Amino acid sequence: MNDIHIAMNAPAPKPNEQIKTAKILEAAKHQFAKRGFDAAKLSEIAREAGVAVGTIYLRYAGKAELLGAVLSEMESGFCGAMDDPLIWSTPFPQRFEIIMSRVIEFADEEESLGPLMAMAPYGVFDSGRSGDKVRAKISAHLQDGIDKGQLRAELDSKRSAILAHGMVEAAMIDHMMNRSLPKQQVIDELVEASTRWLAKF
Amino acid sequence: MNDIHIAMNAPAPKPNEQIKTAKILEAAKHQFAKRGFDAAKLSEIAREAGVAVGTIYLRYAGKAELLGAVLSEMESGFCGAMDDPLIWSTPFPQRFEIIMSRVIEFADEEESLGPLMAMAPYGVFDSGRSGDKVRAKISAHLQDGIDKGQLRAELDSKRSAILAHGMVEAAMIDHMMNRSLPKQQVIDELVEASTRWLAKF
Amino acid sequence: MNDIHIAMNAPAPKPNEQIKTAKILEAAKHQFAKRGFDAAKLSEIAREAGVAVGTIYLRYAGKAELLGAVLSEMESGFCGAMDDPLIWSTPFPQRFEIIMSRVIEFADEEESLGPLMAMAPYGVFDSGRSGDKVRAKISAHLQDGIDKGQLRAELDSKRSAILAHGMVEAAMIDHMMNRSLPKQQVIDELVEASTRWLAKF
Amino acid sequence: MNDIHIAMNAPAPKPNEQIKTAKILEAAKHQFAKRGFDAAKLSEIAREAGVAVGTIYLRYAGKAELLGAVLSEMESGFCGAMDDPLIWSTPFPQRFEIIMSRVIEFADEEESLGPLMAMAPYGVFDSGRSGDKVRAKISAHLQDGIDKGQLRAELDSKRSAILAHGMVEAAMIDHMMNRSLPKQQVIDELVEASTRWLAKF
């Protein structure tokens, strides 16, 4: 009875198929991050996801495509977080504060993020380096700040996004691997650097 | 006799052993950069170096140690370039100009650099992430600037080196992979960002 | 009701079940001939037949049994063609002419025949090499000719059937794969060889 | 001492490398014949040959190439046997007697022959169906007989070789699988059929 009640109120009982897909992606993310692309074993990913190896192949053409799906999902999650209306409505340089907080927050929750981001740019994929979506999102925010007169007019938003992405990524990786500084200090550092570099005065 | 005669006339008769080591490192650098750590084959490295596979094992304990040697050599080369007295005697922010020029120059000559730098931080080694030597060198320059009152006194040279390293690396990778901007503009970008962020006023 | 009505008007209302069986056999013949036993995939056969993989298993215990059914059906078809009363009533050596025409005709219509015949003798089945039914039919015709005094009395019809089968099969395979000679010439060759070898004078 | 003596008189002490190659070919022939191409396992071939799997790959690019080598060697052996000057100097139809004896002899020694010959025509190879060399050799003998006026002038040696090859192969396969007739009788059958079909009068 209770079960039925819950089931009826539940958002829409995920079909078994989607649950498995999610579990596979989760396990893949974990293993790729833990071992690296080559050292990660499909058999281990399958075991961790609670499915058979063959089941992975029903969804992805191979190991590389699986990594692609993982990276894509991760980027989407991150870019989604950057689309919060709250962020867009906050003026620079305060917006830096929010963005950097979210970034470090994300890094804290997703301990897999760093290794995966670093894994992305080379090799496996021909079509578009991973991180492109993230850089595009950063670029959009910067352009918004330029247009609104909150960031320096002479900036090239696309180029600055590349550098900023590198700077933030370095901070994330250091944070995830060393935890040498309290979260807030890392954020402060990034905000101050960004503000001095990018903001008007 | 004949051999000796030739040897005596030669400029500085590198023992055959050292020549082979150099060739192995060169080939390893090329292959690791081209294929990535796992996809690089020792047999191919040996072929390119003109030695037998077994010869590599006379010098390095295995594949991982070979990569370690490659990275170490590359870092040493880069750090050496940062030790030019000319650099140390130039005041900030002009020193940024020289450093960034050298960096981009290095990236141009060593097309293997980017992939290798990205390869370094994770996995293979327990003992110290690669890039540490580079970051230490950057940190030393920053501290020098701080001490001389040319950079902002409140900066933490070690932390700033991390962020700066990430920013510069991003620029290098983009430059090596896309060449979307003339070399000088890339340098200018980096100099301007560094100056605004780090220099006094 | 509606279904029944339609069914009653249909020419000879093959139950849906039999139609599917026929489609499966057809698809299996095609795929086995095209790819060979091992390379043929049940999933592809199912797709081509327009059924689900599981449906095949409702009719055949497995892949091997499916091949058995295909071969058996093919042999039956061929043997049936050899039972035309017209053939039995024609005296040798004219009967060779008709038989060889039918054989080559069959090879033309059933391009799958050759590969399948060659696939049959080894491996898959313990129970009786494929081709046995065909050889038995040839043997019966030869014995008929011997009994009627049209073929050499000292022949062993069973043994001769083996050799004749090999000879004809070679001609069929060559015809199907090379088409190096017009159909009629292939027939003439076979007729002449058979006549000289088997017929009286 | 003795060893040295033997070694010096020996035809040329097969290098270890060639011995292994021979063992691999032998094992491959056995396994391919026993199981068929697909069911034969490289691991089993390696085990039987007393080498590691990787060793096979030092010599052949893959399973298909290994089969190719086996078939090629087998054909060469057979064709070599057909080049005995004794055969060429014997007139037809006595030459049929010798040839058929050799063929059946070969089949007796090489129990792998039949399955392999049947395996050859389809699939694996694009370049020339296996058996072509054998058919070419038969054709050459037939042409020799025609030229010398011992076989019927109107014969097409190439076409007749195809049919004869099929006939003989059928006899071989039957012999190898059933042993239903003494060797000599099989030979006699083949000789008689060939003679009546191909010889003058």
Add this chain to the structure above:
DNA sequence: AATGAATGAGAGTTCATTCAT
């Protein structure tokens, strides 16, 4: 010191077969 043939563990991938729906 140098060689490179040999090794064999281990990976990705495939696909016949099953069974809950």
Add this chain to the structure above:
DNA sequence: GATGAATGAACTCTCATTCAT
């Protein structure tokens, strides 16, 4: 009866590492 997602055993092939020469 029909389905097709799921299974997982078993394959071929690779390549770091070794060691007799």
